[in-house]
Amino acid sequence: MSVPEVPSRSPSIGAAGGTDAIARFTGGGSDYFRLLVRGNVLVAVTLGIYRFWLSNDMRRFLWSNTEIGGESLEYTGRGIELFLGFLIGIAVLLPLYVVFAVVPLMIPGFKEEGASSLLFLLLLLLGQFAIYRARRYRLTRTVFRGVRLHQTGSAWGYAFRSAGWWILIFWTLGLAYPWAEANLERYKMRNTFYGDLPGHFAGTGSALFTRGIVLWLIVVGPILAILLVAPFANWSAVDAALSTQKVTHTNIAGVISVAAVMWVVIAALALYPAFQALTMRWWLAGIRFGKIEVASSLRTAEVYRIWLRFLVYAVLLGVAAAVVSSVLLGAIIGSMSGLGSISTITVSGPATPHIPLLAQVAGTGIALLVYVTVVLCYSVLYQLVVKLALWRAAVSSLDVANFQMIELVKAEGQQSSPFGEGLADALNVGSF
């Protein structure tokens, strides 16, 4: 269902007699930039421990600046909760890792490959379990108009369902993806509640499939065509035609395979923003809470604009980083070479010029510092120019129908434990 865009901020009467509300994002980029820079410096200083408090600050900023029908969301989570969740996650994973490292050594003739593929499957399941539980944590920390969201349903049920779908997606070269997404989203949303108002998901796999199949064909199609045609081609005729040249059909096949792989990579990168825009639009437009319906007017061009801006900034940052680090390292090596005569006590008289130990250690330390700084700059850039901009674009694209129903919602649900968040972090599957 598509709803025409309502220009005014205040709720207005929609076509069906319900009230439409629009959403907007009120956060400024410079505030978020300050938050990210300060947080990332502290993350580096504490060797990563501060990341839980940074994520918490980021969520608070994103939530509280998201305004629907004139009221903003509120995030009530705390950094210490995420940290404790992480410790519990480690406490669960550590014995698992130890068992899988030790048991194959104790049993003679036990194949290491068997153990590691079993561990992979187990971690795949645990990762999906963690994603579902982390979602529950986030929802129960989300408050809107004095009412919190919550989630029911079984995390293990979701984990098996999701793992099964991912295996199917792998074997169908991604063709099962739309139905997997629709099915998993339906599971999540029918277990999601805003107060006593039950959510559900109205998006369908076939709708996502028909919108995305063109992208899939452009990326994967050429390889499929080659694989289908190759066995039937008359290779001896090709060789005969090429007999005057210094190439055979194997050379040509090699060139074609390299070109095909390059095509897949380039096409996938170039079309990723389009894919991202259409899945986001499809997902947002499928969200329902009772009679409250969401529509999204997110434009593909907007998502392309965001990614292109990131590309430009990334190149500029790369150039700046290269210049700064080469000047810095040059200065260090220059100042250190004066010390060379003191610490080169050689036993065998090496033929190559000897860099003193102190300079080696200092150089390694500074190189490390420069590297970490540059990588963190890229992380801030990505969060600011891509993630924040996508969030803003998605929020501003929303149109919420029958918003008046929100007045009747009764509060329900309790806070849940952050264990899922911690496990997701320890397994590196968390999206925040």
Added chain:
Amino acid sequence: MSSLGTGIYFDGVTGARHEVAVDLAPVALRILSTAGEVLTEWPYTEIERLSAPTEVLRLGRKGSDVLARLDIRDAKLMAEIGDHSSAVDPGAVSEGRERLRVVGWSLAAVASLVVLGVFGVPLLASRITPLIPISVERHLGEAVDEQMRSMLDKDHAGMRFKCGGADGEAAGQAAFDKLVRRLEAGAALGLPLRAAVVRRAEANAITLPGGRIYVFQGLINKADTPDELAAVIAHEIGHVSHRDGTRTALESAGLSLLFGMLLGDFTGGGAVVIAAKMMLESAYSREVEASADAYGVSLMSRIGGNPRALGVVLARIGGATEPAMNILLDHPETKARVAAINAMAGPAAGATLLDAAEWTAVKGICSGK
């Protein structure tokens, strides 16, 4: 004195939005409906400020299960509430204080984990190592061997990676085996030794868990006497006897836990983790090498070889006996090592471990003919 302002109130029971008047009484904030009826009273000591956009002051009640919320956009009223309740904290002072506390504790945790890495991990590893059965160590050795082979055998020589297999190399292999057997007899290890020469250009030798020793072709080329080669193998047998391979594996696992799982999990942290691991591992390895040197010297004396040969060959190849030890293990380090070896070593017994013909054969063990 009390003052009136307006706000938006959600009672935490339903999602309904109420436009309300806010009255600042002496001990409590009172929320009134537009008709003037008192909806609720919040004592100033129970008020807390909640996350909201910058232009909004959002208040709730501390520790309450009912998520009642009062949103205020009126700057004058905001300031007045701030005068009554310290919890409102307009400059976010307490937030900054909490941040400092988190950073302080995190730094303390990092320091304690680093101390654990420097002292605790090697101590724990050396306590656990003797408890691990030899059968497990051999199993571990096979896994490491497979990995090592694929790492070292860059030319994918396969079976030909080991020297001594060709017809022209057989005599060299026999002489090498004789040397190894003599050392092994002197060592009296609890497990069979499996030593081989492999085609690698570096002057080096490595020991894997479970009694496997690989001597690199580069070392055979660099060694001038049978005793020099024997001294390096004796040093490696020291690693086997001390079960250093297993201990190193345990230490490495411990460090991975400390610096991979607990610390360093942030963008760009991977490089920090690798650097920290390498620094610590090379710090551990100094002690391990020193005790293997001592073992090698005493084994050489026991079988009647030249105990100073290890120092001679070390000085010649510049100290890089172990891979990944080059950071921090610089030339002055080698000089100290050689001095320590010479201080331990008694005079040479003068026996020859291999005769001239056998030594020539060993030199040709990788001739490939």
